[in-house]
Amino acid sequence: MAYVPAPGYQPAFNPPVPYCTMIAGGLRVGMVVTVQATLPSKYNRFAINFACGQEDTSDIALHMNARYDGRDRVVFNTKQCENWGTEEMKKEMPFKSGKVFFIMFEVTKNNYQVSANGAPFFEYGHQIPVDRVTYFQVTGDITIQELAIVGNGPGVKGGLVMSGAQSDLLPMMGPAYVNAPVPFSANIRGGMIPKRIVVVKGVVKPKAKGFIINLKSSFNNEIALHLNPRLNKNTVVRNSFTNGTWGEEETEQVKNPFKEGEYFNISILSTEQNFKVFVNGCHSFNYAHRLWNLPQVDKLEVEGDATIVYVFI
Known part of the structure; x- marks a missing residue:
């Protein structure tokens, strides 16, 4: 029996990477996005993007880039008009080889609050309005076990986007x-x-x-x-x-x-x-x-x- 999530909840289990999905109704304050994953046997870096479109030229409101090159670090940035801004950096690496790790993004009025394995990790201030973000992307050397977009329920600008199977379920109202x-x-x-x-x-x-x-x-x-x-x-x-x-x-x-x-x-x-x-x-x-x-x-x-x-x- 296939699992069908209700409108307002977008999970994906074991999806292939690169992964790209439209955020139904668009991103808004109060939503939560989570990624549960591991590193493959060979790895160099992976990236997570909150993007304003699915094209390579689209603006990216939040780019999180974990880099493993002997100076392991996590870089945060924004891309506008095909130009990257000034990098913000966290010089620690909570995403270890051989262990399941969990990343959570909470969208607040002022920033993205990023948690790693249940602990606060980084805050990244909004440089692009939240309501312009329409896609979520994961690329690079990462194996996703589960990914979820939580809280894109009724009342979002533009209304809900749902499949036929979802239309037979009651929307999840939230918040989480x-x-x-x-x-x-x-x-x-x-x-x-x-x-x-x-x-x-x-x-x-x-x-x-x-x-x-x-x-x-x-x-x-x-x-x-x-x-x-x-x-x-x-x-x-x-x-x-x-x-x-x-x-x-x-x-x-x-x-x-x-x-x-x-x-x-x-x-x-x-x-x-x-x-x-x-x-x-x-x-x-x-x-x-x-x-x-x-x-x-x-x-x-x-x-x-x-x-x-x-x-x-």
Whole structure:
């Protein structure tokens, strides 16, 4: 079963490099862009661009260039009218060979706030208006595991651009909850009605025993979906809590995708009959509804041995 993201969320799993995608509706303040990647066996440099078009001559609002030449550093710059500006430089390299690294760009009113592996790394002030940025590009010596553009939802200038499959899903309104503390709780506006998706991007802590994601009713605290990866038992438990009792656990799964110290991306789609759960872009399992009043399922909880990168609803 192919994963289809809802409008407002643009993920890509294991895409080829060079990679170029249009930012549906254009870039705006409040959006988040993430890249999870590794270095190939041979590497010299890679680049990430927030561009004003897909042509080689297009202006580039933010060019981030990791260079490995014995003086390892990360360079930031802007290109306007085919001329590069003055380089800004960070003389440290958090993107190491043999390790998965994670880059996050948060678009603020004044700058791009760049994080590396969960820690603040650099701030780059806007030199080109954000609303001119329409493409996101990755080039060079890098292997992308996952890339996501988060928060380009309704209300953006020019409206949404979506595929036919996306048009059958409810838009994700946002904003994203970034680096939120665990335990975490957030309201789901309108509840988990059919066609709604929630996304949890995180990291399993080292030596983790397990963590929990609940979709529940704030009205009566019943739990429609209790998702519990148990690392110490190498299983993923699903259950519901209704009428004051837990139901029968479900554990059947082809593969446990959760590993200590590794990133995960969980996407939960509500349908008329069940919750369809995708992990890292792959369909993992379905969970038939046991609590049928889906508009009342209006709360998302995350707790346990996991760190949140972002939650998007």
